[in-house]
Each structure stands twice: as C-alpha cells, then as structure tokens.
Amino acid sequence: MLEDRHPYLPNLDKRITQQMLNRLKIDSIDDLFRDIPESLVLKKRLNLPEGKSELEVKKHIEETLAKNKVYPEYLCFLGGGVWPHYVPAVVDEIVSRSEFYTSYTPYQPEISQGVLQALFEYQSLICDLTAMDVANSSMYDWATAVGEACRMAVRFKKRSRIVTSRNIGPERFEVMKNLCEPAGIDVDVVGFDLETGETDLSQLLAAINDDVAAIYLENPNFFGVIESKVFEIADAIHSKGGLFIVGVDPLSLGLLKPPGEYGADIVVGEGQPLGLHMNYGGPLLGIFACKGDQNLIRQMPGRIIGMTTSKDGTRRGYCMVLQTREQHIRRENATSNICTNEALCAIAAAVYLSLLGSEGLRELSKLIMYNSHYASKLLSEIRGIKSPYFTSTFFKDFTLGITKDGVSAEELHKRLVEYRILGGLPLSRYYEELSNVALFSVTEIHTKEDIQRLVDAVGKVVS
C-alpha cells in the first residue's frame, strides 16, 4: 500500500518496523517515548495540510512563485547591497554537485578535502581581491559582517567606540547597531556632503579620538559614490591608534584600489555579486578579511581553513584551524557564536572568481561602470531629472534626483512597475533630506535597449 509508505522513510513499512521493534524487545514505537510525561504529549494531529505527492507540491509551489515579477519580463534596476548580475552556468553546475551541497561542516578533514580546499581557495582569492592577508570562510551577509568587524576591533583595541558615516547601507547600519549595543559599544555617526555624497571629512576627523576602536566606511558607499579621501582617513585613524574597517562591493575591485593598499585593517563586503543569485536577499555571502597580525587573527570571528600536510608529511592537505577561537571549544569565551556560515556560497564565489581571473574582473568592472554611467547620462537628459544627484564618481549604483514638482521618488518607484521596470529605491525612506532622490543600479546584464526602456519609462512618469 503506497499510502502507508513515504519516500523518505525506508523503515516505515510495518514489517520492517516490526523487525526493529523485535530487536528492541518492545511492542510499539510509543514505548520509546515512555519517558515523556503524559501531560506533554500532543493529543491532536497538527493543523497542517495532508502530505502531497511530489507532483502536486511542485505544481503548487511553481504556481505560487509565478506570481512574482522577475526579468526578462520585468527589468530590474535595483541594487544597494544585492544586485542583478549574471551567474555563469559553471557556478550553478558546481554548487549543484551533491558532494558539495549535501555535505556537512568538514569535521573529518580526511574525507572532506573537496570542501576544505575549495574554501581555502575562496579565502585566498578574497585576500588577492582585497589585498588582505587572511580571510575567513564566510559570514551570513555584509550586514552581520560589519557588526562582527566592529566587535572584533573593540576586542582587539580594548576601546569602546566606533565611528561610521550616514552614507553606509541603512540596513547594514541597523544590524551593526544591534550587534554593537549588547557589547556596550557606542556608535557615532558622521554626516555626508550633500553635494558629493562622500563622507564629511571634517566631521569624521573631529569624531576621532583615543576611545575610537575603528572607523567603518563603505567604498563605494550606499549611494554608489567612490570615497576619494580614504588615504587621509586611514592616516587619521591610525595616528590615533584605531583600525580602519572598509566595506566593499567586490566587483568594484576590478577598477578600484583594494582597501589593503590604502590602509584598511579589516575588509568586509557582500559576496552576492560573485556568482550568487539574488533569491530575494538570501542566502548572501559575508566577506571578512583582515591584516596578518597574529593577535588580530585570533580575534577574528568565523571559520578559517588552513593548509597542512598528512601526518606522514607526504601530502598537502587542508583542515579547519584556530578552532580555539570558536564556540565549540571556547563556549562563552568564543570570538563569535557563528557556526553554520555560508560555505556553499563561498564555494560559488571561488568558482566565479576563478572563471573571471584578473582580466575578466577588470573587464567586468569596466562594463558595469560604463553601463551605469551611460544610463545615468541618458536619464540626466530628461527634464526634471538630476542624475547623478551626487557629484562624486560612482560605480554601479547611482542617485537620481527628481527636480520636477509633483512627482516623488516613492511614486516613481511604484509607477515604474506599470512599465514593467523594478527600480529606483526611494532614499526618503532612510534620509529626510533626500526626499526626492532614488537609487538605481545598472550592471553587465543590462543592454542598451534595457537602459532605453528605463529612460523612456522614467521620462513618462516625470513628464
């Protein structure tokens, strides 16, 4: 009888269950739960749907998902931390190998060399990309990586303040605060220049003193604007004995100087552009890297994979290292509680970066920058639009100001859907003074025709 079986329960058949019960010398499975107080045992069947066949479940979920609007039917010009990028077929192919995706944390390194070497390579690629010495094998996302970086800096420096800028991602700022608050860390926020979109340097310099464990800045920042004063900022914080934490979009690093070359001590970022689908914002990939100071490394959160040899010294191999920082050894003294991370996403990023190589990354960065500037320029030709709103150079994300009265950024965001365009995050949600500014993002997936569709639609909405 098929209804008495279930595809995932090989011993459900009464005859097999009985054989097992016989071995245990008991009459029923209920006997195995005899130590549970009667008062706790659930008397009803849970209010869930009856089990369905694979065929029915697939149909049901696919029909539900079909209500979502996605490209190519709807063009997506949204960014700000998750971006529409092309994921090469090879990446999906590799992370779909069940040897990777159905394995667990590599507690037994001898049979987990695949995941371990791939993660070691991911760490090394991130170091190459950011010009740092050590990377961990991932955090949940950029936002949680920022919070952990602040806590790490505070532990390392034994100081209690963090300074950041209002132009970092607002969601990231909220998560960062949430991670800092229980640790008694004060977060000071300095403003940005309303003309350029860059962090206000004089405010920032004024905020630095001997209590500051670190400055956290994003480059490019939430507005897509490239922070041009990073050398001065690095010098300033270092002269006061603090750390410089920089958050990055990794794809900008094909053109922009890596943070390690302008004085960053810790680099965090969002790895989603490195071969991960957007998936409505998760799973993401928190990048986390730092300088090679032994004491700093020992304060790092998360898993680190290292290279070693077999005990007989004949072969190279890989295993988890420095586990004495981690929760399963150090418990309440651990550097962080992170345990399950985003390992498969890190493998995807390793595959992606190895496909790109140095030249591929450079060309991709250029194409993204070109496309976004091309779009911004066309949009700026619309009457009633100022694009970019901020004057400093941008990468991928850019601000668009609506100078025409009567159309709000919120309305533009909503109305664009009528033209089957998803775009223009209204910044008024986060910044009062940017009441009519929207954030757009253009990447390598957008063709000139796509961009023209956007321009036409924006033109119609503001006309």
Next chain:
Amino acid sequence: MGFKQATWDEPLLIELGKEGRCGYSLPKVDGDLESVVKLIPERLLRKDIPLPSLSEPQVVRHFVRLSQMNYCVDLGMYPLGSCTMKYNPKIAERIASDPHLTRLHPYQPVETVQGILEIMYNLSKMLAEITGTAKVTLAPAAGAHGEFVGCLIIRAYIKDKGELKVRNEMLIPESAHGTNPASAVMAGFKVVKIPTDEEGLVDIEALKAAISQRTAGMMLTVPNTLGLFERRVEEISKIIHEAGGLMYYDGANMNALLGRVRPGDMGFDIVHMNLHKTFATPHGGGGPGSGPLGVSKELVDFLPVPLVDYDGEKYFLNYNIPKTIGRIKGFYGNISVLIKAYTYILMVGSDKLKEISNQSVLASNYLLSNLNSSMYLLPYSKGIPRKHEFVVSAKPIQMKSGVRAMDIAKSLLDLSLHAPTIYFPLIVDEALMIEPTETEPMENLDEYAKALNTIAHQAEEDPQRIIDAPINTSIKRLDEVKASHPLTMKLNWRGLK
C-alpha cells in the same frame, strides 16, 4: 570493503593559472569602455589584480575533482549527533532554482513579490503550529543566529520591564551546544553553568541554587545532547518563570519530537529551529542554513523587523512591531533554504510528520541495541530509551588498547562511513555521539553497528591498524597541530613557495 575515495593530487587554482586565459565572456558594447577608467581618481585606480587566470574546462575539472574528494549524505550515512544529517529531497533543490525565486530583488515593491511572501507567510504559520508558538520570524540565517536573536529578545523583554541592570544571567546546562553560551554572551549576558545529575538530566537542585533575581532565562535543548528527554522540563520552566526569567528552546534536536511534543507546550517562550537539520534542507558543507525563531504571545511585539504579514488582500513586510529588537540581517532570511523546508513540510504533511520522529528514534535505539555494550558504554539513565541520538563512551576500548574515540572515527572513514560526533558532550569520556536519522534503511544501521563492533575488536588485536587509519581516503591522517601552529600556519596561498 571495497571503498576507496578518489585521490587527486589537485593543485591550487593559483598553480593552475596562466596569463592569457579567462573562463568568462562578456557582451560587447558599442562604446568606449576605457573612458570610465578616467573617471576614477588616479590614486584610487587599481594597478594590478593578482587573481589566477584559467579557462572554463580547467575550472570545471578542478572543482569536479575536488568534489570527488568529499563525503556527503548522497554518498552514505552521516550520523553526526546533534547535527541531524538526513537525506535531502531532490525536488526541493529543483524548486529552489526556479527563476521566479532566484531573480527576485529584496527592494522590489511588495506588489511584485506576492508569490514569495505568500510562501513565507504560510511557512511561518506552519512552523508556529509545529513548535506551538504564536509567531515565527524567518530572518535568522542559522541556528546560532536564531539563538542570538532569541537572546536579544530576552534582553529587550527585560529592558522593557526595567530590570536590565540586575537581570543579566543566562543559565545553560554544561552539556549544551557551544553556541548557547557564545550566543548568550554576544547578547550581553553572563553565563551560569548548570551541572548534569546522575541521570544525565538538568540537576534540579543545582538549578534551584543558581536561581536569583539576576536570572534572565535558561537555554535548554530537549532532548538534551545525551539524547535524553528532560522529563522534568515543566518543573524547570516553572522554576525559571517564577524567578522572572524566560525559557529558550534550542531546536537542534527537534527532529526527535516532531508531531509528538511541542516546545511551546513544554513552557518554552522562545524556540529556534534549524531548517537544515529537522526540515531536510542540505547543509552545503557548512551553510547556508536557516534558523527561524518562534515566540509566545507575550513576546510577539519584540520580534525583529520586518515580519511577513497578510492584510486579507495582500502580503506585505510589516515594520510596525511595537517593541521590536530591530533588524538582525541585511534582508529577510535565507529564502532559498526556506523554500526547501516548505517543500519538505508539504511533502511530509500532517499525516506523516510524527513518523519522522518515530522513525528517527526507532533507528537510534535500534543501532544502539546492536552495539557491543562492553566496548561502548552507555552512560546515564540505563533502560531509558534514547531519542534521535545517543552517546556512548569508548573508554573501555581506550583502557584496553590505547585506541581513542578519534581513532575509531578515523577508522570508520576507511569503510566509507562518516564518523559520529566525537568528544561531545564534554561530560562523557571518549564520547561518540551517534544520530542515524529516519532516512537510513535498517540494513545500513546493521552495517554501521557491525563496523563499530569490528573496530572495537581490532583495537584489541591490532591497535596500530586503527591508529594509522584512515588509509582509503583521499588523504591519510592530517597534521592538525601543524595547521594551527603560528610558525607553520598557512591561511592563504601567497607565500607558499
């Protein structure tokens, strides 16, 4: 046994790379791409990028070869206690790769994401029903992340009552997962360890002694890490609640209780679930996971923002949570993991949900009954059935032959069997923690027990053989001390030669 794992002496990407290769192609654009380089201030322009350069076939072969040196659930049994590694249905993977999911941007207007919001809303309702809680947030990215969020909620609750200055202690059994104390400390609590009594359960007398007006709450795993149901859990709840604290349920072991007992009914105020464990979403070699969190009615107002809600017509992201702890992740959770759990629950349904816990508990006790009990000692509560997992001590083997739990684990690898969790919980000497799960056919349970018994026997006759294991894996036993030593540590491929 004929098992031999693939052995590729696979070089690193950096050793395979060669200038002049690229595995990526880009659309051609009609325009001067170089023009954008001039827009970047000269001193911020990157000069060189040291990434290795490879062709597509090289990249594919490299990673396929690596995959062949990796054990996984799809290859065989993975009985890591406390980690619940069960078979992950393939249909869930297929569904999670639907472009109507993968191409969604988190900032899209809610009118354009009604499908995914409907699924998230339904899933959170289902998880609330399964756990016996009032409302569930899907945002936490992993079990430990859920623990941290739960601790933040406890903190916010105490702060709301104006007791934060005094109430700052979290009680945690000494047998708990390491994430519990780490999460509590991250949320600003002091950890008070509660010992285990002679039955292997929470020592109630010690608990009573530890209770004070400083008690913020207790984090408890049921069944505990010995695989034992905390039969006095109601009493424990009562003690904590009367002291003004909250009860936190660590859901790592919930696979043992599905459809049979609900944490909410046991008196827990906050419950996290590990979707990658109980709800059969694959673990990806270390993640992504997902750690939804359910809370009682009294705590709903403290949940993180946003919550997925429904106003009778449309689904939306609700930011209007009166006493919210705020945001705990960049966006709304690990959505592709959530949809796999949703698929799994729909397939299993109300009719078979309880069979999951039934069958996993049956498998664990069956496997235990087949072990040589003089070699593998069962500590605590003899005669009481274990739940989905059990812990035995290999102390007798060590006493006789010097062979340790670690050596037994490595020896299993040689037989194409994954090792159990070892040396945990810390309260058992030479611990082996075994969790076969409900998806292992009886024959595999027999095989696993037989392998363990054979190893115990061999340890006596030829201990060196066990100590030298593994030899059939892609690499022989690794030097893990060298890997972590400051003088020999290599965390990056630079400076290798």
